[in-house]
Amino acid sequence: MSDAADARKPSGAAVEHEAELPSLARTVEALLFLSADPLSPAELADATEAGEGAVLAALAVLAEQYAPGRRGLRLRELGGGWTLASDPSTEDAARRLLSRPRASTLTPAQAETLAIVAYMQPVSRPEITRIRGVSADSATATLLERGLIEEAGSSQFGAVLYRTNSHFLKLFGLRSLEELPDVARWDASPDEQAELRERLLRAGEARAS
């Protein structure tokens, strides 16, 4: 990256030194602005023809620039890369401007289906249905349409498999799928399981008699 841009700086402007970004940070800022998806340090290094260490240093400069409360934008690490996003404090004005709420709600059926896809991916629709106990067709269709999940080939039996994608990570503020907590933490305790089992058997006996 050349420093040619510096030459264009109007000589008369009263520029605070702190406010002037180093050349590489400027380029990284522009790339983050242009790209629809989070960019990894490796992608940024390739595009800027700089070393990854230099890119990380530039990201650190930007992170300070975009520290919470300083600007209307934030620098976020999401889905294995970096991206710019609006600061939540600007949401009211954004909603008035774009006249649509940020699509942020999921129905319980959609949330359950998404949770199953997120934890079990790749997973087929029959499998989702088996776990939920009710059909997941319409929830799956909506999640596909909203771009939160995508097709991931077919199972050996020919059923379409689904997985989450980078848009999902972005929307849920996740750096990677590893940030999802271990699903086992929500399992019932042995006591609860024993109680459930007993209730089930009682219900079965009542029906049989």
Next chain:
Amino acid sequence: MSDAADARKPSGAAVEHEAELPSLARTVEALLFLSADPLSPAELADATEAGEGAVLAALAVLAEQYAPGRRGLRLRELGGGWTLASDPSTEDAARRLLSRPRASTLTPAQAETLAIVAYMQPVSRPEITRIRGVSADSATATLLERGLIEEAGSSQFGAVLYRTNSHFLKLFGLRSLEELPDVARWDASPDEQAELRERLLRAGEARAS
């Protein structure tokens, strides 16, 4: 617009006063970031529920922040509105990043859909779905977006028909559709005499059932 966001500022951070934007400037910055089109001071005033004078003052603050050479973005006045754009000095890096052929391989669903369109054209989406045994909507949309297929009128039942185009031929290095590989090479059941379309539909229905 409330100043609540200021409360979130980390107290320990060494924040230069110059780098912290006033609340309204922050909001205007976020709106300019989110909007793909230039925004007029009147639109900004409506969205921020501030006076147009205050908005102009906020734009002046931003104009200084984004003065040429200071950042990777520029604040530009275009057609009576304001917009953020990447600085021209970052264009080389942007081109290296964005001109890379992304998603250049076809997913199995896309390959199947493209093959059906290539061999059977013109063909409607319901017919593609019948042949694949599963929905082809998302694959069709991607192929359309990538410019590999295009609409070719409507069937007698009103369904949109698709065909491949010259971009498809170029990308696959074909002089004409006649150069598509002979189906017999891949044929699973060469002894059958029925027409290709009929056999594809029959196999698709067997798969879907």
Next chain:
Amino acid sequence: MSLAALELDLDVFSGPFDLLLTLVLREEVDLLELALADVVLAYLDHLERRGELDLETSTEFIVLIAALLELKSRLMLTGEEEQLLDIEPEQAAEELLARMLDARRYRAASAHLADLLAGEHGVRFRAAPLPANLRRSIVLQADGSQNPDVLGEAIGRLLLVPPSINVRHIAMPRVSVAERLEYLRGLLRRGCFSFDDAVRGADRMTVAVTLFALLELYKRGEAGWAQQECFGEISVRGLSRQAPAPALALAGGGSGGPAG
């Protein structure tokens, strides 16, 4: 109009629907070989040709085709039927429990996801097309970079007809509809009876076949029935042909029988 007017032209049978039913009941047409979807399609064509919907015959058709479907699905499952029937209550409970725990786990995980999403409230990302000066280069994909064989392989894959499932090994049912018809007629000659009494102690297959026989008696106008409440007792009585029972009562009888 009667269902007798419904002419069928199927792979394994050609003739009126009534005759098909009789042949199925006499086991002269193999229900396993009968594509019931084709029967439904033929009926829909028939309706369309007539241009009017006769609720009574439509209901009758739905009831009969549902009974055929039920019987056919049980025929197809005969192999597993033994296991399903002989499953121990504890084992059934364990399986159910495992499913409930699975569902519960992901329901809790979904609540976590909903929290994450709520925490991101107000965060928006830029969604704008690339500026024109950069846009031109993005479609610059090398000509000839894709291999046409990918398309050939895909078509070959699509031409593969999956092997059809062989159901020859499935054993014939131990109870025949004809047998249950005679049994029900015997009960009818003695007067009213309740369906539960008629199938007391019988296995699920016998219950299903008895129900189908009962449907046949209804269709022939030999029997009618009444059910006071959902899942309640179904009392069956003999009929002389002039007064068919309300068709809707059948739905309750259908779900009440096997559940009992």
